[in-house]
Amino acid sequence: MLSSLSEQPPIEVKGLTHAYGARMALRGVDFFVRKGEIFGLLGPNGGGKTTVFRILSTLLPPTAGSARVFGLDVVRDSAAVRRRIGVVFQSPSLDRKLTVMENLGHQGHLYGLRGKLLRQRMGEMLGRVGLLDRSRDLVEKLSGGLQRRVEIAKGLLHGPDLLLLDEPSSGLDPGARRDLWRHLQELRQKQGLTVLLTTHFMEEAERCDRLGILHRGELVALDTPSELKQGIGGDVITLETEDPVRLRDQIQERFGGEPTVLNGMVRIESRPAGTGHELSARLVQAFPGQVSAVTIGKPHLEDVFIQRTGHRFWEETGERAEA
Amino acid sequence: MKRTSLSSGFLLPVATLAVRELVRFCRQRNRIVGALGTPLVFWFLIGSGFGASFQPPSAPGGMSYLQYFFPGTLALVLLFTSIFSTISLIEDRREGFLQSVLVAPVSRTSIVLGKVLGGTILALLHGSLFLVVAPVAGISLNIVSVISLVGILSLIAFALTALGFAIAWRTDSTQGFHAIMNLVLMPLWLLSGAVFPASGASPWLRWAMTFNPLTYGVAALRWGLHPATAGSELPSLALSLGVTVLFGVLAVWAAAVIAGRTAGVLP
Structure with a gap:
């Protein structure tokens, strides 16, 4: 019984629909994510990817349809879902007035980690993102790239099985972006971590194992980046x-x-x-x-986007989903 | 990965969120100026301004307006501090810290309790500091009255902070909260017997003051500060404490219910 539960796909989304008032942000989206996969959601702002991210991270109940994380419903079993996911938001979630260590400490406490185990995990995570020597610095003293690393350490502190990242590369310089990807690949290989990320960068989308293209709330394409390009x-x-x-x-x-x-x-x-x-x-x-x-x-991924939607990627001026 | 260690617990999240409030406060100590300075100026100017022209009916002779206004000012200190704490919730939302708390496996009740507890401790700290001014007003305190006053202050601080949270949970801008503050929280204080006694007010005001929960908090402070001159007009100490406790329980319950029903992203 337990083993069958653990074989549930990390993410399974069916007919996912969401409306912000009269504006439809998602119109019946279906997809699933396999274990150990780095899955990307590509689309312009307003395409609906942030809404998918919010629903999967249990912050927003869908208007219709369902989203399951390891077989658990994100609305009905939100507490169980929260235990298994790590979330890295696009906007900062760190308390700038606290040190790096204090931020991680509070995060650990929220997940029931304490004492020696917590200290050990904090050291491990900070070492992994190369910030051991900055652990006593106030977050506001760190550069944007370093803050993002702390965000990732924070999201991974409790050892989640699924990591959700919203626009992880925005605001990062190319070097920091490469570091981030190396780190994600490593986690996926060593720990079987599953990753879902949203992005509007083509280069980032290229690196994903599979890619869903969201346009005006609909999934217009879903495949590996190379298959998508060959489709042209x-x-x-x-x-x-x-x-x-x-x-x-x-x-x-x-x-x-x-x-x-x-x-x-x-x-x-x-x-x-x-x-x-x-x-x-x-x-x-x-x-x-x-x-x-x-x-x-x-053909580039952008050509795939153009072919599937009849729109140029950057021309989209629809309302931004990020409020 | 050891998942067994992730029992969410209740007290650990409450404690960690409360401690965070205190640490944040220590890093922005200028907040203390706003929370203590304004009431102090109010108290001194209004208190001295009314001076002899005010004669509390319940305490013929003896009590100056500075003395009458002192418990009301204490309540104002608590109100200001709890408002500052409440605004911190809106800032947590705006600056993003709250979003990571909302996706953590903790109940909304423990989030509310943690923040309210932190705010209560800060308000209590400010209120206790203001007690130091009491001798200037000619109010003599002893160790017993200080201990009982600290107890009363914490009850009121808890109720006001929880009330602020119930209001602020669904607010995403401090401007919106300021409007509510001026329309709800300030009248709550003005009509609590803090500034003028109910006995001299017009009947409809007196009626409003009877139903204002803060009236009983201010009355409890009067009992603690001037037991001899409290007089028969005030609600009894037992009633005052009872209503204040009930106020706190209802406010924190309302805050928890509102937080529990609201999605993590405000519409």
Whole structure:
């Protein structure tokens, strides 16, 4: 019985729906996360990823649908769920007026850790994030990157089986971002930690084992990053021009396909892969003087996003989910 | 990972949150100026200003307004300190500390109790410090009266802090709380017999004062400070203490219920 419980997926979400008043933040999202996986939720602000994060961390009950963590319902069994998850928020959760050690001490007490065991865990975690020598410093004296490390130490202090991270890289410099990822990989390998993180950085999404793309509250894609990119199946050509709409219409007329205008440029997919050069040469010849620059590339995750939603990733100006 | 050690417990979270309040206070000691200074200035200026023009009906002769106003000022000290503590809850929410407490496996009741307990201790500290001024007002204290006053002060401090939490739990801005403070908490104090006795007030005010729980807290302080001149107009000491305890219990219950019913993210 117990063993069957422990084999429940770390996260299982079914028909997850949430409305903030009249605004739908999630519209029936389904996915599950396997044990030991680093699972990413990618999407622009307002896409719904922070809402998923809040529901999984038991801060917000869903309007409809269900979310289970190791088979436990996040609403009905919230106390049991809380014991098994570590949560690292996007906004700081440290008390800036307290030292690093004091912050971890309070955190440990909230999870029932005390005395020798607590001191041992604190030392272990601080050592792991390389902050043993700063343990007596006030948090407000630490740089943003170091504070984030303390946040992670805090979230892992009680030895959770599932770590939830909301936009872990925002506000981190590239070096700190690399450290964070090395650390996550290590925890996953050594302790079988399962990780769910939200991100709007493509480079970060690339590193996840599997990726769900959230757009306007719907999961528009779900696969490994490489499978997602291969799904595009070809090369991506981008043309710079004076009048992108006119050029798009002309290409449509003479070449067919599905050219689109994005960010003042014409974008066209060339299938199968490897045909991009040929097609771009034909395009430039067909419209002499109109094309000022040509870019040919392998599809990026951003192309996946564009293909699945018809929107450019950064154009999204919908309301931010983060209140 | 040893999961057996993670029994959530009740007292450990309460204690750790209370201790945090005290440590934070020690790191921002200028808070003490606001919480003690303002009432002290109020007491001295209003007390001296009314001076001889005020004649408490219950204590013919003898008592100056500075003396009459002293217990009321003590209540104001507690009110101010508990308001500061309550604002710390809103800051915890805004600065993010609260979110990590809310996802920890602890009951909302223990979160409320921890914060209220910390706030109560701070208010009690301020109230006791203000007692030092009593001799200036010509109020003589002995060890027995100081001990009983500290007891009364802690009951009132607990009730006021818990009331503040019940109000503040669903508030996410200090501006919003200030509005409530001026509309609810200040009238609570003004109509508690702190500033003027019920006997001289118009009937509807007298009625309001009878139903104001803080009236009984201030009355208990009068019993502790001027037992000889408390007079027959005040509610009895037993009633005053009883109502104050009930006030505290109801306030903390309300705070716990509100906290328990509110999602971790405010709408």
